[in-house]
Amino acid sequence: MSSEGLAGPGGLGSAGRLAGEGVTGAEAYEYALIRVVPRVERGEAMNAGVILYCQQHRYLGCRILLDEDRLRALDPGTDLAAVAAALGALEEGCRSGPAAEQPPGVRFRWLTATRSTIVQPGPVHSGLTSDPAAELDRLFDDLVR
Secondary structure: OOOOOOOOOOOEOOOOOOOOOOOOOOEEEEEEEEEEOOOHHHOOOEEEEEEEEEOOOOEEEEEEOOOHHHHHHHOOOOOHHHHHHHHHHHHHHHHOOHHHHOOHHHHHHHHOOOOOOOEEEEEEEEEEEOOHHHHHHHHHHHHOO
């Protein structure tokens, strides 16, 4: 796996999107960073993705990028395959699988629930946007890349 991401240059793309019919103007959204914490006892973390939910637009999306070189710098002994699998499972939960039958808000809450594993969601933040997919891309570029 390259440091470029799990699925090539763009990382894993947004998922689970439904067009928000009749939505105009900026609407509230929530997002959380996805962090990789290779050694919890050290408290060091690396941002590896963003999950964004916008109720008015009926949008749930995520972008994931595993920068293997940065992760190795934090902990050379990290099991990269296990981290990639955990990030892939999180992305899968965002867009498909059994969880996809749940409404986007329920999935967002499940995906951002506190965990004590190597892949953890950060705190949930909020903002306003008229284009959740573009906002997801902006957050990803600003906070993960």
